[in-house]
Each structure stands twice: as C-alpha cells, then as structure tokens.
Amino acid sequence: MSMLNVNGRDHSVDVDPATPILWALRDTLGLNGTKFGCGAALCGACTVHLDGRAIRSCVTPISAAEGKKIGTIEAVTDGSDRVGAAVHAAWVKHDVAQCGYCQSGQIMSATAFLKSLPKGKRPTAAEIESAMAGNICRCGTYARIRAAVADAAATLA
Amino acid sequence: MFPNLDHREMPRALQHLLARSRQVAPTMPRRSFLKLAGASGLALAVFPHLSAAQAAGATASGLKPTQQPSAFVQIAPNGEVTVTINRLEFGQGVQTGLPMLLAEELDADWSLVRSRNGSSDPAYIDPLFGIHLTGGSHSIKNSFTQYRELGARARAMLLSAAATRWNVDVLTLRTQAGAVLGPGGRKAGYGELAEAAMALPVPEKVTLKNPKDFRIIGRPTTRLDARAKSSGRQDFGIDTRLPGQLTAVVAHPPVFGARLRSLDDSAARAVKGVKAVLRIPVDRNGEGVAVVADGYWPAKQGRDALKLQWDTAAVEKVDSERLLAQYRELAGRPGPRTFDADMAPLASAPRQLEAEFVFPYLAHAPMEPLNCTVQMTDERAELWVGTQCPGLDAAAAARVLGIKPEQVTMHVQMAGGGFGRRFVGTSDYVVEACEIAKAARGAGLSVPVRTLWSREDDIKGGYYRPMHLHRARIGFDERGNVLAWDHVIVGQSITTGTVFGEFQVKNGIDATATEGMRDPYPLPMRLTVHHPKVNVPVLWWRSVGSTHTAYVMETLIDEIARATNQDPVAYRMRHFGDKYPRHRAALQLAVDQSGYGKKQLPKGRAWGVAVHQSFDSVVAYVVEASVVEGRPVLHRVTSGVHCNLAVNPRSVEAQVQGAAVMGLSMCLPGAAITLKDGEVQQSNFGDFPVPRITDMPQISVHIVPSAEPPTGMGEPGLPPLAPAFANAIARLTGRPLRELPFKLA
Numbered sequence: 061m062s063m064l065n066v067n068g069r070d071h072s073v074d075v076d077p078a079t080p081i082l083w084a085l086r087d088t089l090g091l092n093g094t095k096f097g098c099g100a101a102l103c104g105a106c107t108v109h110l111d112g113r114a115i116r117s118c119v120t121p122i123s124a125a126e127g128k129k130i131g132t133i134e135a136v137t138d139g140s141d142r143v144g145a146a147v148h149a150a151w152v153k154h155d156v157a158q159c160g161y162c163q164s165g166q167i168m169s170a171t172a173f174l175k176s177l178p179k180g181k182r183p184t185a186a187e188i189e190s191a192m193a194g195n196i197c198r199c200g201t202y203a204r205i206r207a208a209v210a211d212a213a214a215t216l217a
Numbered sequence: 218m219f220p221n222l223d224h225r226e227m228p229r230a231l232q233h234l235l236a237r238s239r240q241v242a243p244t245m246p247r248r249s250f251l252k253l254a255g256a257s258g259l260a261l262a263v264f265p266h267l268s269a270a271q272a273a274g275a276t277a278s279g280l281k282p283t284q285q286p287s288a289f290v291q292i293a294p295n296g297e298v299t300v301t302i303n304r305l306e307f308g309q310g311v312q313t314g315l316p317m318l319l320a321e322e323l324d325a326d327w328s329l330v331r332s333r334n335g336s337s338d339p340a341y342i343d344p345l346f347g348i349h350l351t352g353g354s355h356s357i358k359n360s361f362t363q364y365r366e367l368g369a370r371a372r373a374m375l376l377s378a379a380a381t382r383w384n385v386d387v388l389t390l391r392t393q394a395g396a397v398l399g400p401g402g403r404k405a406g407y408g409e410l411a412e413a414a415m416a417l418p419v420p421e422k423v424t425l426k427n428p429k430d431f432r433i434i435g436r437p438t439t440r441l442d443a444r445a446k447s448s449g450r451q452d453f454g455i456d457t458r459l460p461g462q463l464t465a466v467v468a469h470p471p472v473f474g475a476r477l478r479s480l481d482d483s484a485a486r487a488v489k490g491v492k493a494v495l496r497i498p499v500d501r502n503g504e505g506v507a508v509v510a511d512g513y514w515p516a517k518q519g520r521d522a523l524k525l526q527w528d529t530a531a532v533e534k535v536d537s538e539r540l541l542a543q544y545r546e547l548a549g550r551p552g553p554r555t556f557d558a559d560m561a562p563l564a565s566a567p568r569q570l571e572a573e574f575v576f577p578y579l580a581h582a583p584m585e586p587l588n589c590t591v592q593m594t595d596e597r598a599e600l601w602v603g604t605q606c607p608g609l610d611a612a613a614a615a616r617v618l619g620i621k622p623e624q625v626t627m628h629v630q631m632a633g634g635g636f637g638r639r640f641v642g643t644s645d646y647v648v649e650a651c652e653i654a655k656a657a658r659g660a661g662l663s664v665p666v667r668t669l670w671s672r673e674d675d676i677k678g679g680y681y682r683p684m685h686l687h688r689a690r691i692g693f694d695e696r697g698n699v700l701a702w703d704h705v706i707v708g709q710s711i712t713t714g715t716v717f718g719e720f721q722v723k724n725g726i727d728a729t730a731t732e733g734m735r736d737p738y739p740l741p742m743r744l745t746v747h748h749p750k751v752n753v754p755v756l757w758w759r760s761v762g763s764t765h766t767a768y769v770m771e772t773l774i775d776e777i778a779r780a781t782n783q784d785p786v787a788y789r790m791r792h793f794g795d796k797y798p799r800h801r802a803a804l805q806l807a808v809d810q811s812g813y814g815k816k817q818l819p820k821g822r823a824w825g826v827a828v829h830q831s832f833d834s835v836v837a838y839v840v841e842a843s844v845v846e847g848r849p850v851l852h853r854v855t856s857g858v859h860c861n862l863a864v865n866p867r868s869v870e871a872q873v874q875g876a877a878v879m880g881l882s883m884c885l886p887g888a889a890i891t892l893k894d895g896e897v898q899q900s901n902f903g904d905f906p907v908p909r910i911t912d913m914p915q916i917s918v919h920i921v922p923s924a925e926p927p928t929g930m931g932e933p934g935l936p937p938l939a940p941a942f943a944n945a946i947a948r949l950t951g952r953p954l955r956e957l958p959f960k961l962a
Binding site: 075076079080083086087088090092093094095096097098099100102103105118132133134137138148151152155156157158159160161162164165167189190192193194195196197198199200201202203204205206 | 307308309310361439440442443444445446447448449450451452453455456458464489490511513514515517518582583584585586631632633634635636669671672673867871872874875876877878879901902903907908909910911913915916
C-alpha cells in the first residue's frame, strides 16, 4: 500500500511502488485527464504538479510522491486555482485545442511556469517558449499556445 | 488522409463490398430516440407513422437515413440543441463545423448548441461516398448541403408546430435564435415546441438560406469542445472504462510479418496484475503475444518480462539504404506511364535540368496512442475506438469474431489526432484488439479488453507514408518555357491490395502516388511510375501524394524560374493564366499580406514561395527563412487560402497553422523512419522528433473571400510548406534541397 495525496485528498493505492504516477492516476484512481503520450518523458502529455513543480508522471514512480502533493489538470482547472483558472480561460479564449489530447499537459506546464514567476513579472516570448518546449503538440497549436500563455500572464500580472 | 477521388468513380464492386459494412444494424430503432433521449434531451422528429405521413401528404419515407433529422438533432425542453456528427473528430474541427451548418438553417441559438459523436449507424455514412468515412478533407464539403437540409427540415417542423399551437398560417411565422416568432408578439422557444414538432411528418423539400443571410456560417467560432479540452474533461478512446475492463499490451514481431519461434512467459505471468498471456495472429500474417492485465503498467511490465525468439526467415528484411539503391535502379527502367507527352524536344532544349529527390518513410505519430476497447457477448460485440472508418472496421471485427457485421456496434470516440493512421484498409489495430478479446474470452476472461499501444508500438508499427524516389529531366528555353519534362516516381502503392486499389490503381499506377503532379502547370510531361512491393506497410499521411509531389513540383518550378532569372511569383502567375483563378487569388493574397517584393528582409533572410492545390482547396505560402549555424530556420509564414466559403474561419486558421507545422515536421533533422535488417530503427519522439514550440514560425492565415460551396481544409495547408521553405533556403545557398529531411551539404 502506498499513500498518494492527489488534489488535496489522500488515497491508498495497492500497486507496485515503481508504478509511474500516470498509471496510478489513470488506471487506479480513475483520473483520466492526465494523458499517456510517450512513456519516456519526451512529449509532456502526462505533466502533473508535484509540490507545485511540473513533472512527467509517466516516468516518476509513485514512491517519489510519498509525502508530497500531486496536482492534476482536474483540480488545476476546476476554478479553485487562480493561475489555473486564468490559463484555462486563456486556452478557451484563444481556442487553442485541436484534437486536444496534449492540452492537459500543456496547461499543466503553463500553470507551473506562471506560478514560478516572481510576483508581477511578465514573461518574455523566449521565456514562454523555453517553459513550453517540453510539450509536443502534433496538431501544431503552438501559435495559439504562445498567445494563450502570454494572455494568461497578462491577466495575472 | 484519403486520396482526391471522385465519388462517382467508386465502382459497383467496391460499393457492393462496402455495402456489407453498411448493413450494420442501427444502434437503436429510430423511434426509440424519444425515450432514449428523455433523460438528457428530447429528440426532435422520429420517422412518422406511415399513415400519418400519407395523411399529411408527406413523403418522409422517401428520405434516406442521412436525410432524417431524427438521427442528427435533438432539442431538449430547455432549448439545448444537440447535433450528432457523422464523422470522427480528431482535431480538424468538424465537431463544431457540422453543427454550425445545421444550426444555421435551424436558426438555433448558437450558445445552446452542443455536439455528440455518431456510430456505425447507417445514418452516419458520407452522403456522397456511401460509406462511413472521415478523410480526404471531405467532411464539410460533402456534408455542407446535408447538414443544412437537416436543419431546415427541423426548422420547418418547429414552424408547423407553432402554427398549430397558435392556430395561425405558418407563413406569418419566422424564426430567430432558437425561437419561433408569430403575430401579436407571440414567441415560443424551440424547447417548448420540440415535442409537438417531433410528431409531424418530415418535409422532403426545403428551401435553404441565401448565403448572404448566414449569421452562423462564416463567423469565426470557438470550438464546442474548447472547454472540455482545456480542462482534462474531454474523454478520448483511451479513456474508455467499462466494468471489469482489462488492458492488453502486445509484443509485436520485430520484422513485419515475422512469427514466434519460442515463447517463455513464466516471468510475465508472475507480474502482479497480469491475467493472461496470449499468442495472437497480428498484421501481415505475423504473430504476436498479448499480455492482458488489470492496467497498462502491469501489462507493460509483463510484456517486458517475456522471453521471445522470433523466426524472421520467411519474411523480407528491408534495409533503407539497400532499398534506395533498388529504387534508383528501378527508376532507370521502363514502366507504366501517364501524361505521355512527346520527349523528343528534350535532347535539343537549350537549357537542361536533372534532379533526383528522396523522401523517407514517415510515421503519423498522433498524440493519442492507438487503442481499441472490445466487449463481447455471445451474440454481439461492441467496440469503442477513434476510427475514421467505423463501417470498414465493423466488418473486419465481425470477420475476426465470427459474427455478422450487424452484430457489431462501433462507438466512435474522440481521437487524439490521426493524420490518416486511423483509416486503415486492413483495420490493423482494430483487428488486433478483436483477436485479443477473442483469445481472452477463450481463456475464460469474458470481460471488456482495451488494447493499448505504446509510443514505441506506434513508431515501429508500420503504415507509414511511403518512401519515394523522384527523378526529373527537364528541357526548357531561356524564358523558362518547358519544352519537355520526363519524370519518374518510384514508391509503394498505398491502395494496392486494399479495397480502394480497385479504383485508385489504373494501368498499374496508383493515383495516390501521382496526385499533385503537373497541375496547375500546363507542362509537356511524361510520367513513369514504379510501385515496388516492399515488406513495409504503407498508408496515406495527411495530404497523401501531395506530401511529396507538391515538394517536387514547387521546388523544380522555382529552380526553372531561378535558372532563367525570373521572379518566382511572376513565373507562377504566368503559368496559372486565366485557367487557375483560385491559385492566382491565393498566391496574390499571400504576396500582398507578406510584403513580398516591397519589404526589405533582414540580412541573411530570403523569401520562399510555393502554392499547391489538394483536396479542392488551394494554399499559397510566402515564407521568410535563413540559415542559422548551418541549420535552416523558418521565421515567418504568410498564407493565402482558397477554400471557397470558409464555414468557420477560426477553424480554417487553426488547420492551416497545424498543417504548416506538420509540413515543417518533414524538413527537420531526424524526420525519417528507416529500417535495418528488417527492423524499424526509430522508437519514440527522441529519435523520431516532431516540431516543438521552439520550431514554430510566426504564421498568419488569410482567406480569399468566396460564397461558393466550401472545400476541405484538413490537409491542404500541408503540401506547400516544405517547398516554400526549401525555395527560400535554396535562394540563400544557391543549392537546391532535394532530400527530406533537409540536409545542408
């Protein structure tokens, strides 16, 4: 039995401690918002927050999350998270998604990035690119991702 | 994702073959829509009783299932309008575009319009092709009139219901944003009228709006799934979760079609959560091993623990380098020809150009790995899968499961990309999932099984855009007039051996390999085509033949312009003449918006131009590129688009942006699938890289205004991107780029 704190709630899960967080979330806890893309930390579709930091849940075992807080797309965009809500709103406003499969990970990366900025700091275009460079979108929504992150940053500043 | 084909060409034999897949029983009798929808919404219109229809003089029974509003639109008492889409939504935006068409003629309140996926029900076939199909950028084009008429029929029924309720002449009524308005300030919402309207006969003939009166069509509209897709709440096929469901992961043979020599599964069976290890037939008469477990992770752990030995003696082991040498040798031989112009002027032409182009295999790599969930009972099977061709897949599933096609129900799921990979003549991943479900059942596991591919399975799994070799010998004069163009294409046929080969392959030439050649340039061309048989499964890849033909044509045209010191825009315009006004308009718009010929570019940057028509739409790109530290970099892209009426301009913009990125993906280092000793050498996004946000140029999309019926936009933005980029780089370096991905000498 391992204890996982997901979105503020404790769960005990009966899986191998080497199981990646991704599969504990999806197959054990039924949280499908976090997506499987590559299984090798190459595409970012599985991005979640571990103590507020963006990590790739497909290669991070649940043993590494013990005593830490996991945040997923479901909670980040449910309105309770100020930064997550701003990012979600910007994503809708800019109509970013096409197939939408990678967008959970994109939003989780963008949210962690904006939270990491000093208060009042507006990111440069280069900083946004660097923060989002780990997330692949095969549909090619990058132009709108750029615009949405900048827009969310502007509303938060 | 499907060739440029004319539905009228679909021969009877194919229609017959596909008719089997059409016999799939409706998932529910039409009349039960009412009860079924009761919880979430009220169905509008069911097939009226024959007697009622006769009494009303209506001829609703003459309407095809594709024309019956009952299968496509539901109106809830609160006024919510739910439109069922007859296509797979996998990013291209039909989940919003099709409802826009219907809502326009229904005069719906757009803020109350919702969308839902269809099934393998016969109502959801393509009205022109007659099969369930999402491909060839056909969805909006082929359903433009269909969905408008559906909306108009429903609106007419709502009007009739209001006329009856108020006891007034229907001609005194009008509709506006989800309500019927009548004399004396009368007003009734569609939600109030839906139940009564539903009991009325369905009118066969309806009058459609004049395009100048459109208020939804043509308006930039946010996707209906934007919120769900920006919050993790959108379910995809991979998210299918049924009671008791298990997950299967497959060990595929390392060489296509190879079989097992030996299997030791003792360690795999010992993995906690593993329920079964099953030997199953896989694609191309190969054999694989499925590990079935209570989740993906234990299934994958089990697969990793398998001790497998493969017998590859009986299958061809392809080697990319050797294959290229074979293609070069083949290119020198005579073969089937088309555009058979006289090549005599070639020898005496004052200017000569010889060129060879090489294109690698390419994987589609949609972000959602392939998956399919199968639930079997004694009599039936249900499948949950993101597929472009649910009818074909249902027929394939029935063959595997030993039941009739009408005993198979396909639940079409939202798909995380596809780019052609979800439309396979062999239904490879659907067949595999059914083989696993069948074998699991045989092993006593009578539960739903979700087969899920890893990214490695996807990259190594075949069905690539075929490798191609092009060779051209061109003779022209000092003014750039082409006197003779002798061209050879070598590459596997995509459709030979599939149900589509019958009408796509003529005189030994697969039209999917040659589409995009010659037009719009009236060139005296002789085109020879060789289709070698190679043990690598191939498939259409977003924009199909134009992924290579547009590159060859648009870079060669540019070379001739450069060789004769002509402006590449003026040179193209001269060829288009009056015969290709849409090409002219698209290119002119891109030129005007880019500042081409007016703006001074920063030092080290050059312009590149390309224009190409595919799937009846024309896209022109004017790009700015440079070479940074020996690497080609694309800075800015200005596009001119001619897709006739843009139903949702915001969606057209997204599709052009996305197709441009996929076009760029062909150019970047590493964008190639290669084989050695029969094995695919790439495995994931590390060795098969795709563009990231750091590769993304500035891009602007400009649409030529038009009121003509729309043409598709899922694919046409792709073909001209790579040649425009290459043309800019060639202007900087003086050397043409004739191999993809780009290699600077």
